[in-house]
Amino acid sequence: MLPELRRLFPRHLALQSLGSFDTEGAREDYRWLAGNDAAQVHRYLDLGAPLKVCHGPVDVLAADAVRELRDFKPAEPILLAESGALEPRHSGPFLLYERDRAGMILHDVLFAPFFAGAAGSGQCWHWAGTWTG
């Protein structure tokens, strides 16, 4: 896919994407994304996710996702390209967003990846209770 994308759009960055890195098995899938023009990862707060790190503090799960990609030692910059909080198994936006008037989840999605060595802040998939994708 990537060679064909680059042939068709030689002046654009080319990326492939996967779902949230929320299982042990996703690690090998993400390794196969090597060759993207940016090493990107998706990771959400999701109480239905098999990986326990996805149930805990948002700064921890976001920084851990960046660390996972850093362990692959990619030559490309790393980005947390999708993040935020969900109802179990991506069944909808997190219901507790309603109580997050200070924006603590957004804050952690923005700050943690950068301070974990990503090439920028994380991208939150939700804004004001709606999907941004």
Add this chain to the structure above:
Amino acid sequence: MRLDHPRLRVYVLRGRRTTLLWARDRENSWEAELREGKAPEPIHDAALELGPVAGGATSVRIYDPWAGRWSAGRLRGGKVALPEFTRSVVVRLGTDPGP
């Protein structure tokens, strides 16, 4: 890179002339604040023991992202004292480029 602190998770981003630290309150999480309704507690009198991270730093600035406020900091004996904050705070360590 991380620094050890009993109350804070301290993330460290080191550059050639600037080091940035982000200190996040371990006791303030989505579970505590959003599910259990516990307001974030102000953190008083916390200090970061920088160890080798302090190497060569000649200026310290502190940013409270929740108040949008910068303040001056001071490095003494390898430690930076933090002003009162809630949830998180950023520390910027700078070094003069030299001649």
